[in-house]
Amino acid sequence: MGTVRIAGMVRLAQQVRRQLSRPMSPEALARLRQHVADMLERVDGWLDEAGSRPEALAAPSRKAYEFLRGVDWSRAAVSDDAAAPADLLGSFRLPGLRRRFELLLDDLSCAAAPEKLGELHEQIRTWRQRIDDVLEGEGVAPEQLREESRAVRAWLGYFSRREKLEQYVAAAARARAALEAQLAAGRDYPLPVRVHFRPSRPVWRLRADRRGTLAILPTAMITLGPEAMAALAARAAGASRDDSAVQEAMLSADYQGVLAELSAAGGVPEQAGGVHHDLAASFARVNAAYFEGRVPRPHLRWGLFTSRRFGHYDAVRDTVMVSSTLDRPDVPPLAVDYIVFHELLHKVLGVRRCGGRRAVHTPEFRRAERRFERLAEAQAVLHRLAGGQPPPSARGR
Secondary structure (H helix, E strand, O other), X not given: XXXXXXXXXXXXXXXXXXXXXXXXXXXXXXXXXXXXXXXXXXXXXXXXXXXXXXXXXXXXXXXXXXXXXXXXXXXXXXXXOOXXXXXXXXXXXXXXXXXXXXXXXXXXXXXXXXXXXXXXXXXXXXXXXXXXXXXXXXXXXHHHEOHHHHHHHHHHHHOOOHHHHHHHHHHHHHHHHHHHHHHOOOOOOOOOEEEEEEOOOOOOEEEEEOOEEEEEEEHHHHHOOHHHHHHHXXXXXXXXXXXXXXXXXXXOHXXXXXXXXXXXXXXXXXOOXXXXXXXXXXXXXXXXXXXXXXXXXXXEEEOOOOOOOOEEEEOOOOEEEEXXXXXXXXXXXXXXXXXXXXXXXXXXXXXXXEOOEEEOOOHHHHHHHXXXXXXXXXXXXXXXXXXXXXXXXXXXX
């Protein structure tokens, strides 16, 4: 069982996979290839010194190692007119951005007076403009920013509108009141509560510090009304296990509208293309064969290298994510199509509830899944990639 993690190898593999999916200049390709060779040489050296083998690597590092070791550089698309150097894509950082952003969010958490809100609004507008000026001066496109920096830039653009900022402050007051009512009787999370609506994947995060408790919520939760906010507070405080009201709010048109605007403002094109497989082509095949072409196309993206969970459907973001482990030459398109089909079933059938609990792989789901042609063959491929362990998608989990 893998136990050794190699810092930076998974990130490098993800970067290489993205960059090989688009044309590069000959110089950029040579730099990327040398970077990979240097990383593999270092890893092999560490393994030799430890008297170990690649199988000892933790699963994500092992999958990344296998991917980098198996890259067929002859397949790379080379163009003298390639837009951006490969080593800049997703790697340009803005020093000090995170710290300044957190200070701004702290100020917003207690911005009740109109004059204070006006100052912060002007600060947001100025800051967003300065970021764009830096990008223009450096000749850097938004997609060349690191993911966190892109998200902050989109956030600043969204709240450059005064009415959106007022909505933010009103929502922060609702969230603070609801959370403090739930946390007042406990000792784990002291009062007062500061609320940050910011780019965040978890539905909530609570963190006690010397100033009280910091609550971090996804930006689009500014759309939650009093009832949904109270339900969220109860869930976060551990007073309830029912998340139906929160899930319903996150699937609402208002919530989805904020997500769509933030996504568009991020300036990042969809990355459905892989090195060996194209998720857009897979979706087209599956949609035509099993759904009569009627399923609206979700966002499609390649995810991290995984050893067992090969797909995920995020209903809130309407995103089908497929593990980069499948983007390799020895994985047939059939296996990719099966994962896309499986996740599209989640999109089409939705989530059922039984006794207050979410039911995902229901009998109805399993009956629908059996419509996939050559199902056993596709699941056998996943079984092999999972090291002989049935992946959750094939086990009803």
